[in-house]
Amino acid sequence: MSKVRKALLGCAAVAGALTIGAAPALSAETSAPASTNAAAPVAASPYLYMGWGNPPKPSEVMSATGIKDFTLAFILSDGGCNPAWDGNRPLDADKAVIDEIRAAGGDVVPSIGGWAGNKLGEFCQDAQSLAGAYQKVIDTFGLKAIDVDIEASEFETPAVQDRVLEALKIVKEANPGVQTVVTFPTLASGPNDVGKRMIGKANEIGANVDVWTQMPFNFGGSDMAADTIQSTEGLKEVLKSTFGYSDAEAYAHAGISSMNGKTDVGETVDQAAFQKMADYAKEKGLGRFTFWALNRDRPCNGGGPSDSCGGVDQQPWDFTKIVAGFQG
Template identity: 60%
Template sequence: MKRFLVGAVAAACTAMLLPVQAQAAVNPILAAPYLYQWGNVPSATSVMQQTGIKSFTLAFILSDGGCNPKWDGTRSLTGSDKTLINNIRAAGGEAVPSIGGWSGNKLGQKCSSASALAGAYQKVIDAYGLKAIDIDIEAQEFENNTVQDRVLGALKIIKQNNAGVKVVITMPTESTGPNSWGKRLVTRAKELGAPIDTFAVMPFDFGSGGDMAAKTKSAVDGLKNHIKSTYGLSDDAAYRRSGLSSMNGKTDTNETVTPANFRDIITWANSKHLSRVSFWAVNRDKGNCGAMSDSCSGINQGTYEFTKALAGFHG
């Protein structure tokens, strides 16, 4: 008994001497709001200090016109964005580059094969020693069978060569769950053996207003149900493969996600043990600043109110 107690005390003392990051590593994909490098860009480290958030999803990695990744299609992987990632890490956080998005040239289209696309993804992973990537698949990448399969084939290669790197696929959705393109993406991931860690939907821009918290839950439930049936999982296991990325304040189609809506979503997401919650975006997480824009939510809210709420998501 004495030897046990001495060992336990010694272990506890050793733990206290370890660096904070060694004691509690940041899950990069769990609670990681989007942050983009255009318009009025907030300081990521200042946001971390004010809100308690630990991870950011950085938008966007695009094609430079060929099968080569650059930030917003123009900025080198070794420039200011690398400094940003280093600063986030120095403050005890983590970053997840998002590859894709709604507009611009997409790597999935510009790379001619799954292996070439995997090579482009690998350049991003190697540039920063990444723990995770987010594939934001929309528009022409999303609504194209060949490109969907190319993306999934590339991600299969990435997971084979980088077993510890988490892969998130973020995609559009209807209020009841993924549309036919989204369902195909999940089904094909299973058929092709592409081990995606998390499928996340973007439950906004439905165009019909209404209770956005309820519609968000309905959309994620639809995703969960398709993952459950595709992979033969329990409800609990399927929820743990599911995630969401909301939009704070006014959406592109004039819906409104209020701070109260988002807190409700976070509470629900915790109860279901989702593997990811995000929102678009920290840059616009402030209110009383006029109409919805890249730097304003378009509603009355506290500064970083959504980011503070997201910091309470633990999966």
């Protein structure tokens, strides 16, 4: 994820109080309608961050690209066990955006976590209260899916990682029609030891995660399409051996979340590389194909990569159009 975004989230997180709060009670009933299309809205939903990078108007992007769904970033802890956008904006702050997307025929997947800021997995004291925080997000927006972007200490601390997985299990049992996605960092070879441990623990407890999405960038890759495909093949093998899946089942539970343009470490994901990833994702039947971030899917007009452009020669929404062609 973007260093600019990391800095922004870090500042936002400090603004919150540091007292652990009580989570809302977990409800077994939500207003989320069951999706008749198992792929939507998870499969093709680029990240859109309304608190960063001069965010575009979603309905205009939908009209220009054919994209329907968006992964909205980022829900964090408000300083206790309570979810808030960026850790400091109430959940209803982005309601108008969600209503706009739905009115245009699309849907949203809130992303919970990210690289920086106060993570609910760390500020909620047990799996039940964390599940209650996730449930509040589901209930507020009548969701069909949630994305837990688990990174940094939330990813690397076994006790916190376990808490997240156990909370997802509780949420899945209470909301069997809601898809759960876990998004996490990776190596060019596939999941690192921490990622393998997380997947193994999910199998052990029966967390029933629908899609495991890797972020195959920031590992110093030189051929980002080839490295991404290699990384995803590594994930497929881990899922296959851990859960006893067939190849087809493992691919269906795997996802790619790339980064358009220049990455934080100077790798380049241009349109040609991204199209190769998309072709691979479609050929193998991956469960998700997306990227960070729609805010950056624009030309820089002479400048370098930033929170509002990707740093490569392009037209507006080139990467979003490629994602729109992927339906899972």
